[in-house]
Amino acid sequence: MSDPDTLSRLMRERFSCRAFLPDPIETETVDSIVATAQQAPSWCNAQPWQLIVTRGAETDRFRDALYAVASTSPPAPDLPWPQGYPGIYGDRRRACGFQLYDAVGIEKGDRTASGAQMMENYRLFGAPHVAIVTSARVLGSYGAMDTGGFVTAFCLAAVAHDVATIPQAAIAAQAPFVRAHFDIPDDQMILCAISFGRADPDHPANSFRTDRASPSQVIDWRGT
Numbered sequence: 001m002s003d004p005d006t007l008s009r010l011m012r013e014r015f016s017c018r019a020f021l022p023d024p025i026e027t028e029t030v031d032s033i034v035a036t037a038q039q040a041p042s043w044c045n046a047q048p049w050q051l052i053v054t055r056g057a058e059t060d061r062f063r064d065a066l067y068a069v070a071s072t073s074p075p076a077p078d079l080p081w082p083q084g085y086p087g088i089y090g091d092r093r094r095a096c097g098f099q100l101y102d103a104v105g106i107e108k109g110d111r112t113a114s115g116a117q118m119m120e121n122y123r124l125f126g127a128p129h130v131a132i133v134t135s136a137r138v139l140g141s142y143g144a145m146d147t148g149g150f151v152t153a154f155c156l157a158a159v160a161h162d163v164a165t166i167p168q169a170a171i172a173a174q175a176p177f178v179r180a181h182f183d184i185p186d187d188q189m190i191l192c193a194i195s196f197g198r199a200d201p202d203h204p205a206n207s208f209r210t211d212r213a214s215p216s217q218v219i220d221w222r223g224t
Helices: 004-013 027-037 057-070 087-104 111-126 137-160 170-182
Strands: 049-053 129-136 164-168 188-197
Touching: 004 137, 027 137, 049 137, 057 111, 057 129, 057 170, 087 111, 111 164, 111 170, 111 188, 129 137, 129 170, 137 164, 137 188, 164 170, 170 188
Parallel strands: none
Antiparallel strands: 049 129, 129 188, 164 188
């Protein structure tokens, strides 16, 4: 059976949610999302990803502590940050930022307001749940790459359940705190988090969508 329209629809409907309703997601729904995401491909079927998922008071406890730490601690990620965003990569990054700032009414150059908006990452944008995503350190960059495929699959499976998500590398910036808070062993790299829940449809931060490059900008055909 071929059903490309369904996948295309899920891809188009997925977006990075930056404002959530407080309502929790049923455990059975989360289990279904993860079960579907488990079908993501991985090298030798190693399935290197692991999740810690919070709910209820634990989400709020983590949110409050993370925000306090992030307000004073410099980044210390397990996986090195990109060395830069040259050329088109920087253009896309800036375009996304300006769209967000326009949506929430932040004027260009207002570093105080843009900094406050950035710190909302550490409040998990009000999400009722966060999944801390780790990968086996021994598998290195390929384990991290495979885990990225799982993150994508998780986000698409969530859309099918009317659950909104936002993958957050920002939380991995506080890897030492996150590791201590959840007692994550050193043999696991903290790669990112996924905050998730029901989207707040009335919040302006959820009102814009980013563009995507066309296939012709991505594919370098060789041969006839």
